[in-house]
Amino acid sequence: MTATVSPWLKAIVGVILLIVVAPLVVPLLMSISDTAYIVFPPRGFTLKWYGEVLANPEARGSFLFSLELAAIVTAISLALGIPCAAGLTRYRLPGQDAILGLILSPLIVPLIVTGVALLQLFSLLGSRATFAQLIIGHTVICLPYVIRSVSASFVLVDRNLEDAAAIMGAPPHVVATRVIWPQVRPGILAGAIFSFIVSFDDYPISMWLADGDHFPVPLYLYTVIERSFDPSIAAISSLMILFALLLVLVIEKVFGISLARLAS
Amino acid sequence: MTVMTRRTFGKLTLGAAGLAAPLVYSRNSWAAGKQIQIGIWGGSQGEFVKKRIIPAFEKDFDCRIVAEEGFTLANVGKMRATKDNPKFSVMFIDDVAIPICKQEGLIAELPKSDMPALANLYPRFGFDGWGSALAISVAGLFHNTEVTPPDSYAALWGPEYAGKLKLVSPKNTPSVFFLIVAAALKTGKPFAEAQYQIDGAFDKVAEIKANVQNLFDNGPQAANEVAQGQADIGLLELSKYVYPYTAKGAPVTMSFPKEGSFAGNNCQVLVKNGPNQDLAVAFMNRMLEPAVQKAFSEYAFTAPPVSGIEFSNETLKYLAYPVEEMDKRGLFTPDWEFINANRSAWTEKMNGIFAV
Amino acid sequence: MTALAATFAKDPEFRGAEVRLSRITRRYGDLTVVNDVDLTASGGEILALLGPSGCGKTTTLRMIAGLVAPSSGDITIDGRSVVGLPVHKRNLGMLFQNYALFPHLTVLENVAFGLAMRGVSKAETSERAREALRLTRLGNFEDRMPAALSGGQQQRVAMARAIVYRPRVLLLDEPFGALDKKLREEMQIELRQLCNSLGLTTILVTHDQEEALVLADQIAVMRDGRIEQAAPARTVYERPTSRFVADFIGTSNFLPAVISGESGGLTLLQGADGRLFASAVPNDLTAKDAVMVAIRPESVRLSPGAVPAGEANAISGPVLRTVFKGQLLSVWIAMPDGGEFVASLPIEDTVQSNPQPGEVWTARWASERTLVVRGQ
Numbered sequence: 002m003t004a005t006v007s008p009w010l011k012a013i014v015g016v017i018l019l020i021v022v023a024p025l026v027v028p029l030l031m032s033i034s035d036t037a038y039i040v041f042p043p044r045g046f047t048l049k050w051y052g053e054v055l056a057n058p059e060a061r062g063s064f065l066f067s068l069e070l071a072a073i074v075t076a077i078s079l080a081l082g083i084p085c086a087a088g089l090t091r092y093r094l095p096g097q098d099a100i101l102g103l104i105l106s107p108l109i110v111p112l113i114v115t116g117v118a119l120l121q122l123f124s125l126l127g128s129r130a131t132f133a134q135l136i137i138g139h140t141v142i143c144l145p146y147v148i149r150s151v152s153a154s155f156v157l158v159d160r161n162l163e164d165a166a167a168i169m170g171a172p173p174h175v176v177a178t179r180v181i182w183p184q185v186r187p188g189i190l191a192g193a194i195f196s197f198i199v200s201f202d203d204y205p206i207s208m209w210l211a212d213g214d215h216f217p218v219p220l221y222l223y224t225v226i227e228r229s230f231d232p233s234i235a236a237i238s239s240l241m242i243l244f245a246l247l248l249v250l251v252i253e254k255v256f257g258i259s260l261a262r263l264a265s
Numbered sequence: 266m267t268v269m270t271r272r273t274f275g276k277l278t279l280g281a282a283g284l285a286a287p288l289v290y291s292r293n294s295w296a297a298g299k300q301i302q303i304g305i306w307g308g309s310q311g312e313f314v315k316k317r318i319i320p321a322f323e324k325d326f327d328c329r330i331v332a333e334e335g336f337t338l339a340n341v342g343k344m345r346a347t348k349d350n351p352k353f354s355v356m357f358i359d360d361v362a363i364p365i366c367k368q369e370g371l372i373a374e375l376p377k378s379d380m381p382a383l384a385n386l387y388p389r390f391g392f393d394g395w396g397s398a399l400a401i402s403v404a405g406l407f408h409n410t411e412v413t414p415p416d417s418y419a420a421l422w423g424p425e426y427a428g429k430l431k432l433v434s435p436k437n438t439p440s441v442f443f444l445i446v447a448a449a450l451k452t453g454k455p456f457a458e459a460q461y462q463i464d465g466a467f468d469k470v471a472e473i474k475a476n477v478q479n480l481f482d483n484g485p486q487a488a489n490e491v492a493q494g495q496a497d498i499g500l501l502e503l504s505k506y507v508y509p510y511t512a513k514g515a516p517v518t519m520s521f522p523k524e525g526s527f528a529g530n531n532c533q534v535l536v537k538n539g540p541n542q543d544l545a546v547a548f549m550n551r552m553l554e555p556a557v558q559k560a561f562s563e564y565a566f567t568a569p570p571v572s573g574i575e576f577s578n579e580t581l582k583y584l585a586y587p588v589e590e591m592d593k594r595g596l597f598t599p600d601w602e603f604i605n606a607n608r609s610a611w612t613e614k615m616n617g618i619f620a621v
Numbered sequence: 622m623t624a625l626a627a628t629f630a631k632d633p634e635f636r637g638a639e640v641r642l643s644r645i646t647r648r649y650g651d652l653t654v655v656n657d658v659d660l661t662a663s664g665g666e667i668l669a670l671l672g673p674s675g676c677g678k679t680t681t682l683r684m685i686a687g688l689v690a691p692s693s694g695d696i697t698i699d700g701r702s703v704v705g706l707p708v709h710k711r712n713l714g715m716l717f718q719n720y721a722l723f724p725h726l727t728v729l730e731n732v733a734f735g736l737a738m739r740g741v742s743k744a745e746t747s748e749r750a751r752e753a754l755r756l757t758r759l760g761n762f763e764d765r766m767p768a769a770l771s772g773g774q775q776q777r778v779a780m781a782r783a784i785v786y787r788p789r790v791l792l793l794d795e796p797f798g799a800l801d802k803k804l805r806e807e808m809q810i811e812l813r814q815l816c817n818s819l820g821l822t823t824i825l826v827t828h829d830q831e832e833a834l835v836l837a838d839q840i841a842v843m844r845d846g847r848i849e850q851a852a853p854a855r856t857v858y859e860r861p862t863s864r865f866v867a868d869f870i871g872t873s874n875f876l877p878a879v880i881s882g883e884s885g886g887l888t889l890l891q892g893a894d895g896r897l898f899a900s901a902v903p904n905d906l907t908a909k910d911a912v913m914v915a916i917r918p919e920s921v922r923l924s925p926g927a928v929p930a931g932e933a934n935a936i937s938g939p940v941l942r943t944v945f946k947g948q949l950l951s952v953w954i955a956m957p958d959g960g961e962f963v964a965s966l967p968i969e970d971t972v973q974s975n976p977q978p979g980e981v982w983t984a985r986w987a988s989e990r991t992l993v994v995r996g997q
Contacts, residue, residue, distance in 0.1 A: 124347035170738035224307030
């Protein structure tokens with residue numbers, strides 16, 4: 002805490018941050034270019050591309066749809082993932098490794114394969130409910146992230162603390178809320194963020210399951226790139242970057258969890 | 266759920282009324298309330314289909330067309346995955362995939378009697394009744410307007426182009442056009458014969474490596490980079506990805522060397538056992554109607570596959586139309602069945618040559 | 622500490638509870654971890670469960686706490702069976718080896734936890750928690766987080782937290798294991814004073830015989846899930862009933878012997894090489910039992926020369942080596958049968974007589990210091 006940081010370390014961290022952040026600045030700069038096509042460095046200054054994107058009902062529709070999808074998927078992934086992670090880490094169950102392997106398997110297979118397999122399955126089942134299909138498909142790929150991150154925090158839970166609380170008179174629900182929850186909260190939040198972002202950014206699953214009425218942002222972005230490569234693409238990318246940034250800030254403010262703690 | 270409701274589309278269809286065929290309302294009442302899913306392309310063509318053609322059609326038929334933008338391989342994949350219980354009724358794919366779809370039993374023959382618009386289709390774009398072309402692009406070179414393009418592909422192998430070319434990635438269909446060009450230059454034969462001798466032409470392919478700055482797999486992006494002067498010439502790409510920039514004033518355009526050009530045929534097929542086939546057929550017919558074809562072609566700078574459409578001279582600069590003009594330009598359509606059978610082996614060889 | 626006792630004295634009703642275990646057994650599958658244990662801790666008494674790791678002492682403590690359910694048998698606290706009563710309703714206090722402080726709560730919040738669970742008003746909770754902290758000399762640390770405290774300070778927080786709500790029984794699970802020796806000894810004395818002055822019934826689990834001797838009124842030595850011997854601390858040391866206990870508590874020389882008779886309150890024994898022993902320590906062993914004579918090194922007096930034949934409670938032989946241990950000098954003597962016999966001399970005695978390796982010396986001990994224990 003009070004240890005002095007060597008200037009070398011500071012310099013290295015600075016360089017790493019620069020490498021990470023610099024590519025994110027490029028679309029921001031390209032998005033203000035007053036040209037009909039993308040140039041870097043930008044020529045002139047205009048915000049018209051943002052206006053164009055924000056006024057475009059297709060773009061807005063896709064963005065809102067992706068938000069809705071990611072929020073629902075995250076809620077379901079947490080509802081399924083937290084009890085599952087708790088069960089897998091706190092009890093010895095027969096076939097535990099097999100269960101974990103099964104849950105994580107969607108991350109081992111290329112997502113594009115998972116996506117086409119799901120489409121085939123839904124087709125055989127005769128399902129036409131695209132929205133439900135997308136929710137299931139995204140949950141399949143978000144759940145592993147939630148379970149991995151929540152499991153990691155459950156593994157670190159000190160069981161002695163629960164015993165101590167119970168001995169001091171805390172009934173099980175109080176132990177859960179006042180002792181276990183504070184210990185696993187960072188892991189759950191990290192899982193929620195991963196889940197939200199994985200769903201929000203997903204292309205390969207959505208590509209198979211989406212239809213014209215349920216068209217998430219990454220698919221939209223791809224079609225726009227094919228339409229014309231003008232700075233409105235950079236504007237959309239910038240908006241997505243800013244949105245992710247906003248998400249992180251909101252989480253820090255609302256939940257009082259610093260990113261440093263999430264990373265640790 | 267989504268704001269892309271029918272009503273919003275309606276607002277976008279400025280001037281789309283002209284696309285509606287002069288049909289009597291009551292005749293279409295059978296379609297009322299029906300819905301189909303169709304898979305279309307992205308890009309400016311997809312945009313036009315979605316914002317202009319579909320809203321007008323929905324209005325005329327009181328039906329709902331849900332269009333998802335995708336690309337040929339994904340659309341074929343979706344048809345395969347849902348073969349037993351099709352989700353889509355109409356698919357837009359490139360001609361390259363039609364033999365595959367036919368062989369796998371994914372598509373149905375078009376019912377000629379229910380599609381009066383087929384009457385004007387040039388026979389070469391009919392695929393024996395297993396689909397129809399919708400738009401013909403020409404594939405050639407694209408170059409920065411400050412560069413004078415060569416009149417023969419052979420010149421691109423010369424030392425003056427060292428590091429100045431962008432070559433289409435083996436992932437993309439126009440890569441096959443490049444292989445045919447290489448085989449034609451090696452053998453001195455026309456494209457129609459050279460396409461069967463590609464296997465012997467990879468030494469010619471390798472010789473151009475020194476001139477290739479990098480491979481591209483996104484045509485619009487590559488055109489944009491050439492416009493910015495990052496490379497002199499790109500080869501080969503379909504006009505539909507390049508001309509929209511030219512028309513917007515970007516310093517990039519196309520040229521067609523003397524050896525000939527290639528036709529990129531964007532097509533529509535009817536999904537076998539897809540829902541509401543009658544509505545699907547009606548929509549496919551609409552896509553070929555003259556008013557639609559004219560507007561569609563003018564928007565995307567592609568040539569229509571049907572006869573009898575009038576274009577302004579300004580537009581005709583970008584189109585190889587009518588069919589006589591296509592022949593004059595030596596517009597060549599490869600033997601896709603032969604090419605598809607060999608494509609993956611060629612892709613591997615290309616990857617071997619251009620691997621970093 | 623006496624001030625703390627004073628605050629507890631405000632509650633004249635308070636006294637430690639009696640804890641009684643009757644035929645308690647705990648099995649895990651085929652493994653019997655605790656086997657038919659009977660044990661009683663009287664009100665206000667400090668009882669140590671002492672034994673090597675794996676002897677079942679921690680499981681026994683956890684059964685008292687309610688963290689582990691017994692497979693059979695009964696546990697009563699003040700005569701009332703608590704088997705089946707959930708942990709949080711047993712009104713116990715417990716100190717854990719790693720303190721188990723809540724890392725996300727401040728020191729004050731940690732101490733207040735048990736009071737809050739008992740529905741004590743906010744104002745009173747805060748007042749009593751502060752008081753407990755002042756009394757454990759942590760008054761200035763209320764707002765610190767546990768991670769910012771030293772091991773000893775954390776131990777004090779844990780102590781304040783365990784007693785602040787006046788539990789009837791305090792359970793300690795190897796509470797000083799993580800502290801260094803000097804601090805450990807300090808804390809042991811403090812804890813002993815605290816428990817005594819509060820009148821808390823305290824049950825302590827330890828593998829450290831010295832800790833058990835310092836802290837406990839009663840010691841129950843456990844071995845393989847059973848009670849080997851349960852008795853007042855001093856009795857366990859002075860009159861171990863088995864070789865295991867004699868070996869675990871303190872060190873002993875063990876000499877094989879058989880009981881040959883009894884005479885005038887003395888147990889007579891015959892050892893190898895015709896050696897004779899007489900023990901004045903009471904035992905309930907007979908000639909049929911396999912026994913050993915156990916002699917503590919510190920019970921032995923040394924003198925130069927060989928032992929005359931026929932003398933009881935004596936052994937002689939050449940000195941093998943000597944080791945200086947500060948207050949004591951340990952001397953190893955070779956026995957005729959090849960074994961070694963160790964004696965500890967107070968260092969002052971070595972001024973008079975200083976055994977050197979190679980010299981023949983005789984060890985003698987009193988019949989009051991001749992222990993007869995079960996075992997081989």
